[in-house]
Amino acid sequence: MLRDPYVFDFLNLPNQHLLESDLEQGVLDNLQSFLLELGKGFAFVARQQRIRTEDQDFYIDLVFYNFKLKCFLLIDCLT
Helix, strand or coil: CCCCCCCCHHHCCCCCCCCHHHHHHHHHHCHHHHHHHHCCCEEEEEEEEEEECCCCEEEEEEEEEECCCCEEEEECCCC
16 A cells, blocks of 8 residues: 555556556656656656665666756656
8 A cells, every 4th residue: 555645647557556667668658748747957867777885776767857956856666
């Protein structure tokens, strides 16, 4: 059960047992609209971006950059 559920109706994906990869692909398929929803200045940077620490690797699902704020927006879908 999700603690704070999100509604992804804009992706037109089936509601039953949504996989992380389906969600990620849905966002990428609708990337232009998604960026417009985020606001001005956002650019898509990467998907499945690896971040390495001394003893572990992490993979960030989606990475965006905001040129106006000069910062990254990291989206990681928890499963």
